[in-house]
Amino acid sequence: MRLLARLMAVTASTVTVLSVTAAVSAAAAPELVVNGTFGSGTAPWWKSANTTMALDAERLRVNVPGGTANPWDAMIGHNDIKLTSGKAYKLSFDASASAPVTAVTTVQLANSPYTNTLTKTISLTTTSKRFSFPFTSSLSTSGGQVSFQLGKNAGFSFYLDNVSLTETSSTSPSPSPSPTTSPTTSPTTTPKPEEPGSGPVAMTDGFYVDPQSNPAIWVRANAGDSRAARIKSSISDKPMARWFGNWSGDVGAAVSRHVAAADAANKLPVLVAYNIPGRDACGGHSGGGAGSESAYKTWISAFASGIGNRPAIVVIEPDSLGDFGCMTDTAIQARNRMLVYATQQFRDKATNAWAYLDGGNAGWVAAGTMATRLKNAGVGNIRGFSMNVSNYYTTAQSATYASSVNASLGGGARFVIDTSRNGNGSNGEWCNPAGRKLGTPTQLGGGGGAEMLLWVKIPGDSDGNCGIAPNVPAGQFSPAIAVRLIDGT
Structure with a gap:
């Protein structure tokens, strides 16, 4: 089943979702990613020359070579993302890999100086997991890019599905850019703290019940x-x-x-x-x-x-x-x-x-x-x-x-x-x-x-x-x- 987002908040024994009002609002937000479910092939997604990509069980599979020195030496991405400085957004996706590896996802300028407004390192396993990253854009551009930087690993296959980038508000002040992991301009101040319901809460599906308590x-x-x-x-x-x-x-x-x-x-x-x-x-x-x-x-x-x-x-x-x-x-x-x-x-x-x-x-x-x-x-x-x-x-x-x-x-x-x-x-x-x-x-x-x-x-x-x-x-x-x-x- 394809899910455009996994909404969560936490209760004692169950995972509740954001309110119905918020869910309706999120559903109505314009989707900035084209073909994030890969239901119509792979376009407009692009890949670096050293990778191959194809559809696999209604998701995107990217074959990544070993021997690369940096995360950005093997990449896939989606260009022509429109961003407005000071507006709040959320990037979400389902991802896994053929072996446990780390990768980097960014929202950034598609061309030099590749300035990032979001950079997150993600830990991938063989089980597909939902990732969700709220951020406030420091960029105003129609030339933005969502990228997945997959290099600096041994050879593996990367699986991606249900990619979504939506605006969540229009009134947040602009923070400094996040630290970069590819050749970009460097921030000079600390990014704005994440809001409640984001950060580790948004990355998970409820609180852990410790079987060894x-x-x-x-x-x-x-x-x-x-x-x-x-x-x-x-x-x-x-x-x-x-x-x-x-x-x-x-x-x-x-x-x-x-x-x-x-x-x-x-x-x-x-x-x-x-x-x-x-x-x-x-x-x-x-x-x-x-x-x-x-x-x-x-x-x-x-x-x-x-x-x-x-x-x-x-x-x-x-x-x-x-x-x-x-x-x-x-x-x-x-x-x-x-x-x-x-x-x-x-x-x-x-x-x-x-x-x-x-x-x-x-x-x-x-x-x-x-x-x-x-x-x-x-x-x-x-x-x-x-x-x-x-x-x-x-x-x-x-x-x-x-x-x-x-x-x-x-x-x-x-x-x-x-x-x-x-x-x-x-x-x-x-x-x-x-x-x-x-x-x-x-x-x-x-x-x-x-x-x-x-x-x-x-x-x-x-x-x-x-x-x-x-x-x-x-x-x-x-x-x-x-x-x-x-x-x-």
Whole structure:
């Protein structure tokens, strides 16, 4: 079946679509690509001389030679694309390959200086996948081009179908051009951040349900337990984060395996980096982390590299900016250096990930103070900040606090809220308190200005040897805690 687009937004257990109104609007937008379904042959698509292309099962097959030095040394494309500077567009297509390879897609000038207004590296597998890239044009031209740069790989076959380029609005300000991957003019400023519903969200088909979460492992191992079915349906079948720390072994490989599994399912994974030296300085139950500043920088660089250009959501170092009251000035300075480095690594190496630096919770640090800490720790390098990780404040309380933090930052950041255990709000305790309840499952949006509501803390994992679980160490799953969260007791 041919699909001109795959519209998505995320709910707890299903993938919802954009509203009917938006769908109708998108359908009515003029299509700028001619014969993107290849229903009438291959024209007007062109190819470089070293490739061949033909129809194969109602899609385009391009045979790409090996031995090329650059991505643009083997190409196909479509010219005569009309673009207007400042208008928003979306490029979408289905693509796969005969072997796992990377390629580059661009929207750019068809002739010298080949200025790009969109450049994206795509990871191709043998399974066809829908790609979707919103962007705002920095070009006004009738001589635009959609290209697929396929070189710098061993010989393979590239498959393409359902290519669409449509205008999505006409009022967005013009950003600087995206970085180029072929001979083009270079941008001098950072492109405008992608809007909610674009980026890794638009590249995937819902949030990833981790089959190796602590609750999922417990359910499989205890199928005969009377609590297993409830924990499965209420917790382990829901999308939640995977935490990585000094227990993860080779973190680059561990992250890559997890993200690859999500990518193979066309789902969006949520990851947590939790290995800052001296972590949980105030709480104490989750102490540890990398052994030194240099060790942490090596670790976090490998983490970001493990994601690569695959879509992901990342929460960076929960509690790391709330702990300052329990740290020396020297330790605070070192922590800021490490966090700035971390944000740079995700910005530069995880190019299709949205990263959020943790900003504590609504009951910990004054909003203006937290904004200063976030700024000093490099929040400007990434998407924004996270709220309420492993805590219990309501979504409304968290959103109000986060909005104040963002106002103090100048309004340029976005935020996400951990809702895993905030169904009954906070009673002022943070370590396995009684009477807490599961909150709204992971979803896109959610009120109060939050970009996403996420289950960051794993429901049922202990906060430490305290509260209703005095004998359960931090991070260990307890079915008793899980059931109490389901029941709100």
